[in-house]
Structure formats: structure tokens, C-alpha cells
Amino acid sequence: MKKNNKSLIFTAIIASLVFSIACADKVILKDGQTITGDILAEKDTAIVIDLGFHVLSVPREKIQDFEYTKGYELSDLDTNDVNNGPVVIKTEHLYKTATLKKTTIEKCVDAVSEAVVKISTPGGLGSGFFLNEEGYLITNFHVIEKETKIEVTLFQKKKNGFEKKEYKKVKIIATNPFVDLALLKVEDIGDDKIKYVHLGDMDRISVGEKVFAIGTPLGLERTVTDGVISTKNRAFEGLVYIQTNTAINPGNSGGPLFNLAGEVIGVTNMGYIFYGGLGFAIPIDYVKHFIKNRESFAYDKDNPNSGYRYIQPDSRRNKEKPSFLKGEK
Numbered sequence: 001m002k003k004n005n006k007s008l009i010f011t012a013i014i015a016s017l018v019f020s021i022a023c024a025d026k027v028i029l030k031d032g033q034t035i036t037g038d039i040l041a042e043k044d045t046a047i048v049i050d051l052g053f054h055v056l057s058v059p060r061e062k063i064q065d066f067e068y069t070k071g072y073e074l075s076d077l078d079t080n081d082v083n084n085g086p087v088v089i090k091t092e093h094l095y096k097t098a099t100l101k102k103t104t105i106e107k108c109v110d111a112v113s114e115a116v117v118k119i120s121t122p123g124g125l126g127s128g129f130f131l132n133e134e135g136y137l138i139t140n141f142h143v144i145e146k147e148t149k150i151e152v153t154l155f156q157k158k159k160n161g162f163e164k165k166e167y168k169k170v171k172i173i174a175t176n177p178f179v180d181l182a183l184l185k186v187e188d189i190g191d192d193k194i195k196y197v198h199l200g201d202m203d204r205i206s207v208g209e210k211v212f213a214i215g216t217p218l219g220l221e222r223t224v225t226d227g228v229i230s231t232k233n234r235a236f237e238g239l240v241y242i243q244t245n246t247a248i249n250p251g252n253s254g255g256p257l258f259n260l261a262g263e264v265i266g267v268t269n270m271g272y273i274f275y276g277g278l279g280f281a282i283p284i285d286y287v288k289h290f291i292k293n294r295e296s297f298a299y300d301k302d303n304p305n306s307g308y309r310y311i312q313p314d315s316r317r318n319k320e321k322p323s324f325l326k327g328e329k
């Protein structure tokens with residue numbers, strides 16, 4: 001009887017080990033070996049992986065590839081359980097951030113695509129994404145520049161595809177033309193449930209990392225394009241941008257650039273149609289700063305192209321000529 005118990009315990013231990021290995025992340029080395037464990041961090045020079053009994057830092061130059069086995073969907077993002085799911089670490093300033101594991105583009109698109117919208121104005125089309133269930137969303141300033149009639153189209157999942165929902169009551173909350181960002185709010189949501197994205201962290205992205213964009217390039221709704229981060233700090237006209245070879249075309253403007261955790265790491269705003277592989281996105285740090293300081297950039301209909309109002313100087317009370325001009329003939 002004791003022998004059988006030991007046999008059962010041994011079998012359970014082996015099954016547990018096999019299950020943990022099967023569910024583990026993988027780092028594939030250039031010499032063909034595979035390291036399995038829990039990937040803790042992606043650094044520019046190394047991948048940090050937890051082996052269970054030891055934390056190992058593997059140099060990038062020795063790595064052929066790496067993959068995450070388990071990912072989380074948008075519906076899991078409010079679990080607050082460290083062991084069973086991601087942890088929401090901030091819910092202020094209109095947006096949320098979360099610690100998420102990476103997964104595939106297919107799973108990410110399925111989780112976040114409903115949070116991405118088409119923005120229509122008399123002057124053209126653009127893209128945007130919801131920050132929360134209250135209807136606040138981000139787009140580019142140049143998408144809504146000099147426009148007051150703005151419509152937002154939401155693509156909601158149904159059994160047989162997607163259903164369009166159009167919202168015509170859209171308020172401009174804040175604008176910053178210098179970094180090309182605008183904060184809008186859809187005010188006619190009613191009882192509709194809004195899906196939203198989580199914002200990422202520039203300190204946790206790396207050059208060469210896989211990314212993807214969702215938007216409406218040239219009017220082609222719900223278009224997904226993918227690529228890698230070419231550089232995370234490309235200087236252009238006094239600002240820093242994420243450069244990517246992800247295809248960015250007119251209509252993508254204002255849409256999100258995602259990492260493989262489904263987090264927004266940038267806002268797409270520039271691309272070169274005749275030069276493939278040159279796309280640019282506003283880093284998410286600029287977006288967070290803009291949202292946190294939105295009152296400073298509050299939209300003013302009397303001064304629509306700026307985030308602030310210029311105060312006119314007081315008029316002169318003394319209407320006489322200054323003393324140094326009185327002697328003129």
C-alpha cells in the first residue's frame with residue numbers, strides 16, 4: 001500500500017513538472033538549446049528568465065528567438081490577482097495600465113480590436129482608441145484640426161462579424177498641436193459597453209520587438225499591419241518618435257501601435273507612402289503626459305488651434321503722447 005502511494009506521488013510530481021514545462025515561456029539559443037521558464041523582462045542587452053530555482057539573464061547575442069506561451073485577453077485585465085492574471089497598477093488620469101504577458105498577434109487583435117475606432121470629419125478620415133468605458137479617446141490633432149463636426153465609428157463584434165455603431169456627439173476635450181495629440185469624448189454612448197485599451201511603458205519596450213497597428217488606412221476599416229520597432233528614440237523636429245517598419249498610411253493617423261501584450265506603446269502619426277518600412281508613432285510617455293495635464297491643453301472654441309488662450313494686454317489709460325514724442329513736429 002505504501003509502495004502504491006509513493007508511486008502515485010511520484011507520478012503526480014512528474015505530471016506537475018511536465019505541465020509546468022509545457023506552460024513555460026521559451027528562450028531558444030543560437031546553438032540550438034532551449035531554456036524554459038517564466039520570462040520576467042526584455043532588456044536591450046538580455047532576456048531575464050525565471051527558472052523556478054534561479055533567475056537567469058541571457059545575453060541577446062546568444063538568443064535566436066524567444067516566445068511567450070500564455071497570454072491574457074482584455075477581459076482578464078481587471079482580475080488584480082498576481083498568480084492568476086495581470087495586475088492593474090494604475091486607474092487614474094482617465095487611462096489604465098497593466099502588467100501583461102505577451103502572446104500572439106491573433107489573440108491581441110481579438111482582445112483589443114473593438115477599442116479601436118474610425119474618426120470621420122468633413123476633411124477626411126483617421127483612427128483613434130478608447131481609454132476607458134466613459135468614452136474618452138485619443139487621436140492625432142491633425143485628424144480633427146479646424147474641425148468641429150466629428151463622428152466616431154465603433155466596430156462591435158457579433159456572431160456573424162462586426163456591426164458598425166456611429167456616434168455623432170463628440171466633444172473636443174484637449175488638444176496639443178505641438179505633439180500632434182487630441183483628447184475627445186463621445187457623449188452619446190448611452191448604455192453601450194465600451195471596450196478600451198491599456199497603456200504600456202516605454203521602459204519595457206526594446207528595439208527589434210514585434211508590434212502591430214490597427215486603423216483605417218485609405219478608408220480600409222479594421223486593417224491590421226505588423227512589424228518591429230526599428231528604433232525607440234528617432235529625433236524629428238525637436239521631438240522623439242518610435243520608428244517602425246509597420247505599414248502606416250493616411251487613415252492610420254491617431255490609431256494605436258500595440259506590443260504583443262496588447263498594450264498601446266505609441267500613437268501612429270506619420271508614414272512615407274513611397275518608402276516602405278518608414279512609419280512613426282508618438283511614444284506613449286508623451287500621451288500619458290498629455291492626458292495627465294489635459295487641463296493645461298483644454299480646448300477653447302475661441303482659440304481652436306491652440307491648447308491655451310492668449311490674454312490680451314490692458315489698454316493704455318493715458319491717451320496723451322509719451323513725453324519723448326511731444327517735441328516732434
